[in-house]
Amino acid sequence: MTNDSIKSGLQQVLTFVLGSETYGVDILRVQEIRGWSSVTKIPHAPAHVLGVLNLRGSIVPIVDMRMQFNLERAEYTAVTVIIVLSVQSRKGKRDFGVVVDGVSDVVNVDDSQVKAAPDLGSREATEHIRGLMPVADRMVVLLDIDKLIAGQLPNTSDSEDQASAAAAA
Amino acid sequence: MDLDLAQFHSSFFEESFEALDGMEAALLGLDVGAPDPERVNGIFRVAHSIKGGAGMFGFKDVASFTHTLETLLDELRSGRMAVTRDISDKLLLSVDVMRAMLTSVQRKEPVDMQKVADLQFDLEMIVAQGAGGAPAAAAPAAPAATASPAPAAATAPAGGPAAEGSNAARWAIEFRALPELLLRGNDPIAIFSSLAELGKLTVVANMQAVPRLRSIDAERCYLTWTLELESDCARDQVDAAFEWAAVDCELTIKRVEAGASSAPAAVAPAAVVEAPVVAAPPVQAAVAPKVVEAAAKPVEAAVAPPASAAASAATAPDATAPAAAAPAAAAPAPKPADAKEPAKAAAGGEHSSIRVSIEKIDELINTVGELVITQAMLSELGRKLDGSVAEQFRSGLNQLERNMRELQESVMRVRMLPISFTFSRFPRMVRDLAQRLGKQIELKMTGEQTELDKTVLEKIGDPLVHLVRNSIDHGIEAPDVRVKAGKSPTGIVHLDACHRGGHIAVEIRDDGNGLDKSRILAKARSRGLVGQNDVLTDEQVHELIFMPGFSTAEKTTDVSGRGVGMDVVRRNVKELGGKIEIASELGKGSRFIITLPLTLAIVDGQSVSVGSETYIVPLTSIVESLQLQPQSVNRLSGRGEVFSFRGDYLPIVRLHELFGIEPRATALHEGLIVVAEGDGRRIGLFVDELLGQQQVVIKSMEANYGPVDGVAGATILGDGSVALILDLSGLIRVAAGTARAA
Numbered sequence: 001m002t003n004d005s006i007k008s009g010l011q012q013v014l015t016f017v018l019g020s021e022t023y024g025v026d027i028l029r030v031q032e033i034r035g036w037s038s039v040t041k042i043p044h045a046p047a048h049v050l051g052v053l054n055l056r057g058s059i060v061p062i063v064d065m066r067m068q069f070n071l072e073r074a075e076y077t078a079v080t081v082i083i084v085l086s087v088q089s090r091k092g093k094r095d096f097g098v099v100v101d102g103v104s105d106v107v108n109v110d111d112s113q114v115k116a117a118p119d120l121g122s123r124e125a126t127e128h129i130r131g132l133m134p135v136a137d138r139m140v141v142l143l144d145i146d147k148l149i150a151g152q153l154p155n156t157s158d159s160e161d162q163a164s165a166a167a168a169a
Numbered sequence: 170m171d172l173d174l175a176q177f178h179s180s181f182f183e184e185s186f187e188a189l190d191g192m193e194a195a196l197l198g199l200d201v202g203a204p205d206p207e208r209v210n211g212i213f214r215v216a217h218s219i220k221g222g223a224g225m226f227g228f229k230d231v232a233s234f235t236h237t238l239e240t241l242l243d244e245l246r247s248g249r250m251a252v253t254r255d256i257s258d259k260l261l262l263s264v265d266v267m268r269a270m271l272t273s274v275q276r277k278e279p280v281d282m283q284k285v286a287d288l289q290f291d292l293e294m295i296v297a298q299g300a301g302g303a304p305a306a307a308a309p310a311a312p313a314a315t316a317s318p319a320p321a322a323a324t325a326p327a328g329g330p331a332a333e334g335s336n337a338a339r340w341a342i343e344f345r346a347l348p349e350l351l352l353r354g355n356d357p358i359a360i361f362s363s364l365a366e367l368g369k370l371t372v373v374a375n376m377q378a379v380p381r382l383r384s385i386d387a388e389r390c391y392l393t394w395t396l397e398l399e400s401d402c403a404r405d406q407v408d409a410a411f412e413w414a415a416v417d418c419e420l421t422i423k424r425v426e427a428g429a430s431s432a433p434a435a436v437a438p439a440a441v442v443e444a445p446v447v448a449a450p451p452v453q454a455a456v457a458p459k460v461v462e463a464a465a466k467p468v469e470a471a472v473a474p475p476a477s478a479a480a481s482a483a484t485a486p487d488a489t490a491p492a493a494a495a496p497a498a499a500a501p502a503p504k505p506a507d508a509k510e511p512a513k514a515a516a517g518g519e520h521s522s523i524r525v526s527i528e529k530i531d532e533l534i535n536t537v538g539e540l541v542i543t544q545a546m547l548s549e550l551g552r553k554l555d556g557s558v559a560e561q562f563r564s565g566l567n568q569l570e571r572n573m574r575e576l577q578e579s580v581m582r583v584r585m586l587p588i589s590f591t592f593s594r595f596p597r598m599v600r601d602l603a604q605r606l607g608k609q610i611e612l613k614m615t616g617e618q619t620e621l622d623k624t625v626l627e628k629i630g631d632p633l634v635h636l637v638r639n640s641i642d643h644g645i646e647a648p649d650v651r652v653k654a655g656k657s658p659t660g661i662v663h664l665d666a667c668h669r670g671g672h673i674a675v676e677i678r679d680d681g682n683g684l685d686k687s688r689i690l691a692k693a694r695s696r697g698l699v700g701q702n703d704v705l706t707d708e709q710v711h712e713l714i715f716m717p718g719f720s721t722a723e724k725t726t727d728v729s730g731r732g733v734g735m736d737v738v739r740r741n742v743k744e745l746g747g748k749i750e751i752a753s754e755l756g757k758g759s760r761f762i763i764t765l766p767l768t769l770a771i772v773d774g775q776s777v778s779v780g781s782e783t784y785i786v787p788l789t790s791i792v793e794s795l796q797l798q799p800q801s802v803n804r805l806s807g808r809g810e811v812f813s814f815r816g817d818y819l820p821i822v823r824l825h826e827l828f829g830i831e832p833r834a835t836a837l838h839e840g841l842i843v844v845a846e847g848d849g850r851r852i853g854l855f856v857d858e859l860l861g862q863q864q865v866v867i868k869s870m871e872a873n874y875g876p877v878d879g880v881a882g883a884t885i886l887g888d889g890s891v892a893l894i895l896d897l898s899g900l901i902r903v904a905a906g907t908a909r910a911a
Contacts, residue, residue, distance in 0.1 A: 019738060040891040041782060042870075042877055043828035052874065054891050057535035059883045060875040094873045 368400025589617035622768035644681030847897030
């Protein structure tokens with residue numbers, strides 16, 4: 001999917017704000033944008049998985065992006081926004097919601113404008129970043145949500161299979 | 170091309186498997202010696218359509234095998250060969266082989282050709298041998314007793330079709346329809362079937378008047394019929410049948426004295442070969458399917474090559490399939506007064522249905538679930554309104570609520586299937602097992618129409634198979650033993666299903682020897698499961714047979730007796746949220762009663778609250794709820810708290826600790842203890858408060874998240890929020906794990 005959109009050259013990106021930074025995700029992956037409502041906690045879940053919500057009949061986990069990116073926690077208020085995204089994992093399509101500070105805009109992105117992320121020393125740090133792109137006077141970090149979410153939710157990652165394979169070996 | 174056809178593969182497989190099930194059932198109901206021609210035709214059609222499909226999709230092995238099978242079946246249905254026990258066994262084997270082949274093809278695995286080739290050879294041998302010697306033997310077996318002329322026409326040379334020694338009077342009827350007969354809305358089939366109600370009817374169509382294909386007018390009738398009715402009825406009863414057609418035909422009705430030789434056998438020689446083909450398709454399909462079938466071979470040979478596409482489409486086997494499918498033709502088909510099961514067959518054909526994928530239905534159920542929540546929200550809002558419009562608003566909402574409830578029930582019912590889908594495999598199994606064990610067993614099935622959820626249906630099959638197998642192997646005695654015990658040599662295994670409240674009860678009953686309690690007890694004592702002097706109630710003794718590895722069978726047969734089983738049966742049933750009970754009387758038989766929820770999509774739950782969270786505990790796992798006094802709690806050093814419950818000490822599991830929630834109550838006497846069980850273990854689950862009992866729709870956590878220990882799923886509450894449904898077995902495991910770690 002990601003590859004296709006890269007090849008196609010032009011795509012639309014939804015940008016959102018987290019703290020002082022602006023991030024962008026492929027708009028075709030966005031299912032819904034909704035206001036914050038309280039979630040049901042999942043026992044033994046990782047800290048950044050806040051809980052689950054009812055999204056038109058299906059149970060959708062909600063992830064706090066601030067915690068994911070090790071940003072300072074913000075209070076959840078009436079203007080806090082949840083973006084519901086769908087990811088392609090090995091086990092098929094999954095929906096999950098991310099909590100962000102606010103949604104800003106939809107921008108057109110031409111691949112030629114996208115710069116590769118600088119080497120920050122470790123693969124983990126940049127793995128989920130597809131690239132950087134200047135929009136107006138700011139820099140937007142384009143996210144690869146498939147990679148971002150891989151390993152964050154149970155059963156979404158390859159790592160689990162690798163782990164079991166390693167255990168077997 | 171391949172791509173285009175591939176999309177039809179799955180429906181071909183699905184239909185073929187279904188057709189094979191039908192074929193198997195038809196074979197099992199086939200009387201050796203006097204087969205019902207309708208059944209034989211039905212079996213033939215299955216083979217024929219599978220052959221057609223397989224040929225079209227290029228499954229050569231399947232097509233080749235079914236071709237051989239079809240050849241044999243064709244011999245059988247034309248009456249040239251008699252159905253023997255051996256043939257019917259071989260045909261049953263063919264069903265297995267075809268099923269296996271189709272499964273392999275479907276999974277794109279290689280087909281086990283050895284088995285196929287062996288059986289195919291056997292079938293060919295039967296056909297080859299049958300062609301020589303059988304016809305004479307087949308003739309008397311042919312059921313001349315019906316309105317079906319097929320065997321009559323085919324066996325004509327071998328002798329008259331009329332039953333010998335019958336004293337009933339006969340009516341010989343010449344029915345020459347004028348060409349306008351059909352135009353005026355008369356239906357010969359209807360006439361014949363009303364005649365058939367009067368007595369034994371033999372119909373022979375005369376096709377000499379049928380013109381060549383190109384000059385045929387589809388709306389004109391070219392056929393004449395010679396009928397012979399064996400009945401004591403009065404002349405005017407016979408006249409009544411032709412009442413409407415009388416002006417459109419030449420009719421001669423003559424009374425023939427009993428014993429006089431029968432006229433019709435001489436008519437309809439194969440000489441007018443092309444007649445059935447050229448007969449206007451509607452007429453032919455509706456009126457003379459049997460005749461066409463009987464003449465099938467010569468017709469194909471004589472006409473098919475030069476004739477147009479229309480003619481080949483109308484060649485016998487093809488033409489009979491639609492004829493049978495059309496309800497009009499199926500209904501008046503031979504209905505001998507003594508036929509046992511035509512009603513059943515007809516009923517099966519009349520229920521029309523469509524295939525819908527489970528996902529679509531689940532989507533529907535989801536959406537309806539959401540509607541119910543929205544409606545609940547609106548109702549809540551409506552209560553807060555006042556003013557004159559509010560009253561109308563509320564009455565509208567009430568109506569909405571009623572409609573919603575009905576809608577929800579109907580949608581839930583879509584997922585329900587009759588249990589006959591599971592039951593249908595038993596006749597074959599019982600037959601095979603009985604044969605192998607040398608027992609005589611009659612299988613009775615009642616309540617096959619009882620509906621339950623598809624998922625439950627799929628999972629209940631294996632446990633039922635096991636129980637039925639047990640009944641046959643251990644329950645029903647050998648015929649001689651039964652006679653000695655003063656019972657009929659034929660044992661009865663009875664499968665029964667019925668609705669009981671919100672549950673379905675499936676009962677497997679046999680009139681065999683019953684459970685031998687003393688032997689079970691002795692075995693249990695010898696294995697040290699029960700103390701030498703312990704006195705057990707009947708229930709406790711029955712409980713023993715659910716112990717893993719427990720078997721009292723003296724010798725292990727390949728059917729059962731290895732002691733693997735009853736524990737698995739019980740576990741499966743419990744996984745479905747059901748239970749199994751046993752009632753047994755030595756020498757009289759035993760009953761196994763399985764009670765299951767109708768659906769896995771809904772669970773009866775008790776809502777409990779812990780801190781700000783709400784959880785659902787399935788009612789089936791709750792034993793009791795109670796409030797503890799501080800003094801009744803004992804602390805075990807390092808192992809947490811226990812309390813005494815009906816003579817046992819149960820561990821207390823604090824749900825808030827296990828799930829890491831801030832509770833409202835920490836002192837045991839401030840909250841409540843829910844005694845719950847899972848995996849045969851009990852715990853006291855400490856919660857803040859009990860809320861209410863309700864039916865909740867189970868939603869998967871795994872679809873978007875993943876499995877969570879101690880949580881079976883989630884549900885959406887009336888206010889739209891999510892509540893987790895607890896899985897007690899998992900919870901107990903987690904609790905035990907943390908206790909060990911602590």
